[in-house]
Amino acid sequence: MPAPLSQDDFIAFDRKQAALGQLLFYDKILSGNRNIACATCHHPKLGTGDRLSLGIGEGGEGLGTERTALVDENRIKKRIPRNAPGLWNLGAKELHTLFHDGRLSIDDTYENGFNSPAEEWLPEGLDTLLAAQAIFPLVAQFEMAGNPKENEIAGAVHDRIDASWPILAKRVRVIPEYGRLFVEAFDHIDTPEQVTITEIANALAAFQAIEWQSFDSPFDQYLAGNEAALSDGQKRGLDLFYGKANCASCHAGPLLSDQKFHAIGLPPFGPGRTRRFDPMVRDVGRMGESDRLEDAYRFRTPMLRNVELTGPYGHNGAYPTLEGIVRHHLNPDGMLAEWSPETARLPSAPWLEAIDFVVWNDKREMARQALFRDISPLTLSDDDVSDLVAFLTSLTGTQSVTSPPFGIPEKVPSGLPLDE
Template identity: 65%
Template sequence: MSLLGSFVLGLWLSAPVWAEDALSPLRAQDFRPVSKAQADLGQLLFYDKILSGNRNIACATCHHPAFGSSDALSLGIGEGGEGLGPQRTGGQGRGRIERRVPRNAPGLWNLGANHFRVLMHDGRISRDNLYGNGFNTPAEEWLPPGLDSVLAAQALFPLSSEREMAGGTEENEVAGAVFDRIDKGWPILAKRVRTIPAYGAGFVSAFDHIDTPEEVTIVEIANALAAFISLEFRSTDSPFDAYLAGDATALSPAAQKGRDLFFGDAGCSACHSGPFFTDQGFRALGLPAFGPGRTRRFDLIARDTGRMGESDDLADAYRFRTPSLRNVALTAPYGHNGAYPTLEAMIRHHLDPETARSNWRRSDLTLPEVPWLTAVDFMVQADRFEMARQAARRDIDLQPRTEPEIDALVAFLRSLTGSLSVSDPPYGVPEQVPSGLPVDRP
């Protein structure tokens, strides 16, 4: 090998180690500054069902601290469901759900960090001035100006989703307005909120540019939600952070071995890089397929083409955003559709997707039974051509690992879990909310 070739190979082999060496403990300056007064409002709004079309579901229903800021389900049960977490059902009567939420509810950890520029499994919310408002979103040029962050922009879209919080078009005025145009339901929700005296006064106090409750729009509501999420789900005190700060004993021997593998021969840090363990890129993993899928308007079957649905680029077919791994041990099940129940199972899939798919069983899912949806839940598996396309589309090719090495990788991933952020969060669940609607509790 030439001297130049040896040098280039050396750079490639040492890159993962350099990636670890470049990391430092998370600090306050890694996060966008937020107003505590606005976060105080955001806490109430996060747990208040007033933001849903039928006043029966809150942001916290699918992103509850009791379940690591997710819902512990493979696929969520949104508007029309009843209960919380794995005990949630599809509801009953005319208001029962018509479809499951097509993708796994992601955790909210550290999304207030400056680092994040793209959100959602397919990246359809991102920082971009394409439409002149600072963001590229499904609302395009109709997204209102004044949103503080990509997290605030993201907070708007569950409110306008029929399956998540808006409800059916014939059920309430919000859903009917959204059917007309995606942004039409937001003013209705803003009026609901600001006409509640406690909220109206709170917004006047928390926002310098708001002099009367009548001035409150969905923008202030979204910014308050983002402020709360940024403070409440900020996790900076994991054992790995302590290790980065100089405490050589912060990691167990197994976690230390897993760290060496993660940043070295196992190749994990090629995608899970940076302070939040994500390069924010998109990759196809060939996960088992099931569920209604996030179909495009012209899809005839229940499938999910991932990033391609946003980019319209065939090269992006079946690719999904690389998730952050901080507090990942708290957010099972794993994958864009929650296909795997444990970190070990997800790692095994990365190492050998073909074998993992063949060994996968429906019993691996946390998917509350909804009898009227059973046929749809696994419809895609009857299409052998679609299943073959998804299985063949993979962007990962990792070397096999021994059983002790897999255990060590799991130990390292567990070392990314914070302590105070989980056991003693800044806010917690409020006893009540200004609307008087019930607050979800396990």
């Protein structure tokens, strides 16, 4: 078992910057059409996710399972191709790779400290991996930017990825309250005109890292020496997790993730995160970033604290319950054969339904995916599965979940409505 997490395992962030980041996180000003915020798909009321298998980003209305796709000329053109992950413990020092396919990592390939989709065009001065991550949803067409010709942000992204960030920064800094807060929070900012996307990203990172830091679960208390923190069933589940079930071979270390990539044969559906030259709907996972065949259909191991709160599970949210995803790990091909489209939590969008499950009719693609498995079947009793699920619920934080440092603001400086 890992050593207990402590405050020393997390990057220290400035609380004034975090307070500013709180407002930005909930403010739709950062989206191209001013109609979606970071919080829309990562809301604390929904475990910092959206409770959907594949969400509706830019162009939708509502929150979580109540979020709807608009119709007629305003209808969405595509679902978000992957599940919205939870935001817990993203400020950990040990963390070096983000996104389901690992397309952002700490690396000096482009001589700016990160290997990222922006390559050499990534802005300078980003303090952390989390800050680097924060700027990419802002320029993703179906997440927050919108479609070309709809707004100046989307149009600029269509030209080159870094062209939109100065426009977004100006949009924020000309709001008097934001301008004042940036001057107060950043020592090197003397006037609002100096604010760039870098300060916005660093503020967003500071907020997320402080707000959703969680290591006070019953499991953490148990690691610290309090054996009474876990029930008998949870202790049996812990023994399975670190023993016969072999969960800890991937969900390893203090963060309960090896930060590596594994093929577990999840049921494929949705538009997939296709590459420019893909001739069909598919998601090849890590291979989309690395271009190496050995990485095909492999996805990053998620961290597990607060996993009880962050369903549906898997890179595409294939399973709505912990029991479902546990049973899939035990018998991937058997569960794949039994899985049905009704299992997925997909907001109604009839005009997209032809795409949602088209991959199931592509026999060659399904056969290719079946070649890649990094887990072998394992027989456990129903009681064992129940104990494993019980253990996973022991990873849920206590005060860190119920009383976060900042919470949801009553309003944001742009005056735009909040998603609540």
